[in-house]
Amino acid sequence: MSNMDNHDVFLSIDVGTTSVKFGVIQTHEIIWEKAIQLATYTEENAARFQLRSEILEVVFRGIREIPSALRKKIKMIGFSVAMHSCFPFDKDHQERVFLWSDAQASEAIEAFKQTEKATAFYLKTGTPIHPMTPFAKIMHFQKTQEFSPETKWYGLKELLLHMFTGRHLIDFSTASATGLFNLLERCWDQEILNYLGINETQLGKLVDTTATFNIQRKTAVELGLSEDVKILAGASDGCLATYAGYKTTGIPHSLTVGTSAALRKISHKPVLDFKQQNFCYYLQEDMYVVGAPSNNGGNVLEWAAQLFSDKPEDFFEQLETIGKRSPLGANGIRFFPYVFGERAPFWDMTMQASFKNLTATHRKEDIIRGIAEGIIMNLRLLKCMLNPVQIVTINGGFFQNIFLKQLTADILDVECLLTDKNEPIYGLYALVAATPKPQHNTEKITRPNVKQSIAYQKLAETYFED
Incomplete structure (x- = not known):
């Protein structure tokens, strides 16, 4: 059941780990958009977090930048958030929101x-056992006693919905990535x-992804929004992208x-495999998102750019020219791309990257092609967790490069x-608008x-053997 007329104006806010994206949508098209960067902080103890006050400041700033007349027409605001955030809240001045990459x-x-x-x-949960999860973070903090026993264990979604509705709410989709949520019940x-x-009183109140709430009057006034705006609980970013x-x-x-990578699929029933630990997250009634994430995506290319290019900012554009100077298989080089540890299917933060078969005869272009092939060979392991796969939608900065896009199709053997x-x-x-019949341009x-x-499938059989 649609909650919105197609002509109504909808504001999507996606709070990610690097930026907050805003999209004003009407009749299935974005009519205004903006992205504002978010700062991330690290500490020597492997802590990685953002600051509550900065997140809210960016969200408020983005909304205020929407032209006033358009802002007044917004009927509903929905929130997408990055998965696995953990916001220990025991005082009003508590600031750190720990990210999935916090180790x-x-x-x-x-x-x-x-x-x-x-x-x-x-x-029970469909959430892999990994340091990224709020389950793991709470277990760690309980042992270190860094926070009081009365601490509330919230996340990005509860933080945002509290600011807009006055209640610490969390949707089923975001909750199912915490490691605390029973997927079936x-x-x-x-x-x-x-x-x-x-206990439950220390967690957000659970609501469905399509649940809507009245906006707080003071927030509407402060942001120049209609007081009739509805707030949509929404879901997590990965589920919503799929x-x-x-x-x-x-x-x-x-x-x-x-920066990282993930292969996902829509499923109408839960799918779980403890050995490889795919994730399985709720999206809406009889619809789940099943998949596998990798720590190593575009960030590995950024690392390579720093090593091999005098102008790292030009490396990505030159990749096709450089890559084509080396043949398929990079003259025998094999690259294990675990520069940032790894999640699926290994779930091992201590994994390290390495080159195999590297000799003095290899040139820079062999190494660079080997790095690109290694990244995608690793994605092929994720594909094997979700077989059969014949065609995928792709997105992310990685695929703006024609060479990488074709290499992905060839190595994964998918359209x-x-x-x-x-x-x-x-x-x-x-989630709330009646969408047109799905279609795609085969061109x-x-x-x-x-x-x-065919050559890559043969290579893949032994690619990651020691």
């Missing part, structure tokens, strides 16, 4: 993996909470390669459709080169 819980989670409860908790799991020594691609193209599989609507801001809108599909693809 403070690494030691605690490695010990927990050795227990029988690790399997049981994964199968759609509630905070009592056994897991007992294990952590916390949903957007599915609703606009009809393709259930999506591949995102930005790739680049779509600018494979974004969380469209996914939010699709925009990048198809595997048969000869190249």
Whole structure:
């Protein structure tokens, strides 16, 4: 059931780990958009976080930059957030919002993996056992006693919805990436909470992704919004990106390669595999997003640019020219791309990158092509977790490069459709607006080169063997 007329004006706000994106949508098209960078802070203890006050300041600033007349027409605001955030809240001045990349819980989670409860908790939640999760972070903080026993364990979604509705709310989709949410019963799991020594009153109130609420009057006035604006609970960014691609193209599989990477699919039932630990997150009634994330995507190319280019900013544009100077297989070089540890299918933060078969005869272009091939060979492992896959929607800065786009199609042996609507801001809108019949332009599909693809499938059989 649609909650909005197609002519109504909708504001999507996507709070990611690097920026906040704003999209004003009417009749399925963005009529105003903006992105504002967010600062991230690190500490020597592997802490990685953003600041509550800065997040809210950026959100408010972005809304105020929408032209006043258009702002007044907004009927609904929806929120997408990055998964796995943890905001310990015990005082009004508490500031740190820990991100998925925060690794403070690494030691605690490695010990927990050795227990029988690790399997049981994964199968209850659909959330991999990894330091990225709020489950892991809370377990770590309970052991260090850094926060008081009365601490509320919120995240980005609760922070935002409290500011706009006056209540600490969290949607089922975002909650299902915490490691605390029972996927089938759609509630905070009592056994897991007992294990952590916390209770439901210390967590946000659970609501469905399509739930809507009245905006706080003081917030509406402060931002120059209509006091009749409804606030949509929304979902998490990865789920919404996949949903957007599915609703606009009809393709259930999506591949995102930005800083990190993830391959996902829409499923109408939960799918779980403890051995490889795919994630399985709720999106809406009878719809789940199943997939696998990698720590290593565009960030590995940025690392390579710093090493191999006098002008790192030009490296990406020159990649096609450089890559084509080396043959398929990079003259034997194999690159294990774990510069930033790894999530699926290994779930090992200590994994390290390495080159294999590197000799004095290799040139710079061999190494660079080897790095590109290694990144995508690793994505092929994610694809194997979701087989069968014939066609995927693709998005992220990685695919703005023609060479990388074709290389991805060849190594994964899938058709790739680049779509600018494979974004969380469209996914939010699709949750509440009646969308047109899915369709896609076949002329925009990048198809595997048969000869190249066959060679890569042969190479893949032994690529990651020691």
